[in-house]
Amino acid sequence: MERIVIALGGNALDNGKSSIDEQIEKASETFLRLSEIINNNEVVITYGNGPQVGEIYDKTGYPLDISGSMSQGLLLHILAMAYGSLKISGKLKKNIVPILTNTVIDENKYTLKPIGPFFDHKIDDTYAMEMNKGYRKMVKSPEPASILEIDSIINLVSNGYLPLAVGGGGVPVEILNKKYMGFQGVIDKDLSSSLLATLLNAKKFIIITDVNNVYLDFKNKSDPINKISYKQMLEYYNKIKFEEGTIKPKILAALRFIEHGGEKVYITSISNIENMESGTVIDRN
Template sequence: MRVVVALGGNALARRGEPMTAEHLRANVRSACEALASLASQSEMVITHGNGPQVGLLALQNLAYQDVAAYPLDILGAETQGMIGYVVQQELSNALLGEREVAGVITTTLVDEDDPAFDHPTKLIGPQYTADDAAEAAAAYRWTIAKDGNAFRRVVPSPDPQSIVQAPLIRRLLEGGSLVVCVGGGGVPVRAGANGRHIGMQAVVDKDLASAALAAEVGADTLIMLTDGDYVSENWGTPEQRDILTASADAISQLSFAEGSMKPKVDAAIRVARAGGRTLIGPLDRLDDLLARKIGTEIVGTLKEGIVFVDNKKS
């Protein structure tokens, strides 16, 4: 089986936890140990987010004022190397060195006229109180949005058109390697003259980029690992209903939160319409997710449209 596994932010940095190297490594080690069994039996690509980390790098970048701050595309590449190194090493350790693990710095082609550049939605960096957020917005000319009970910086998140290194990633899979790539959705680039690529100031959603990659490398399954048990209709309300299985067309009629579950559902729809399937569920219950005891599965077609979890039985 050829599978793309997208590690959510909870696999790298848990809410309220300091973003130290020690915590990053401990969280990644735990994730890779959970993935080891599947990795040993599959052609696997691991992708990962970078929202908290790229925001932290941006803040650290601003603290040194003797040179101009590095742009967001270069910071995105930095996080790919930083996080990808740890994932690569910990996955190899979890497999006792029995599989070769390759890390690929990835770029993602986007449209410079994408409306996302005028409507930032991608949350990055640490959380702020309302007062601190207002101060940061004024000092750095940031756009700020609400994140739960706190506030965070938001940046443009254009739709990924293609993964530039997809042919290389396919060759690595065919050669028996496991691949860590599309970190933070890949560095967004636009096509310039004479085949040149030019970095863009944005952060691509890693789930949408993972879906694009899954289609380009012919993956059977995209697995998006989160800290939630299911994709839910009317999440957080008395009318909440957890979704067990859904077709791409049926789930596309429901509404989900921007910057949260919506990109995951959009990514799943993209994979399903390309002939694959997507599983969305908790990292700490991966075996149950694969056995369909928990989590949401999104497929191309389904007679019932949507099958909800019978909470009376669960």
């Protein structure tokens, strides 16, 4: 039995057009594919919220931290419904604990991250083209520094539960005048998941995305990376201009996890999870 953090991409549930029923169905398929790992290891599952938080933000006009917390509630419900049905059927054994998570950020360190649906034209100057798929809104994505609910998460996973946590990287908060205040941005889910995996002393970190491998030429999906050492991946990271807001933070999250004591990172798609050794596997050595 190993301690593992699994980070689910937001697009694994919603491509920006999926109904709630379709998202529950996709979540069920995801949990079913992960069932062997979940049943036989100490696991924490994190999840992205890019499509959902953008939609909530656009439709309600609420600040990004509030929109982020609302998206966590929505996605925790979807994941819980999907998981619960599989548990009733006996395919999953553990009890899940959905946790609305807050992440303290370093407001002085941030990049930009795309959220929400794709558009075929630029709405305003805050929108940018992403991977030739269309225009998405770009918002501040601050560095995660600590996770407020970490003690609860450690306690739960140590006692045989499956926590669902750090949705969308967690609600971004900063400390101002000895108070927690919401920050107007969206934290990268993979960087927060990497931090979580380190704090949990996890051995493995699995990043689920929409491709089977990381590619040296990610734009054209050519030259896939298979098994690779931390040292070689670090060299690629420093030399190659990987896409900001998409694959680049996933690679950075993987490197940070290994730098802080992790043993192995898998980056692959949910359809390839049964054969994830054929995905991108980053090893400490």
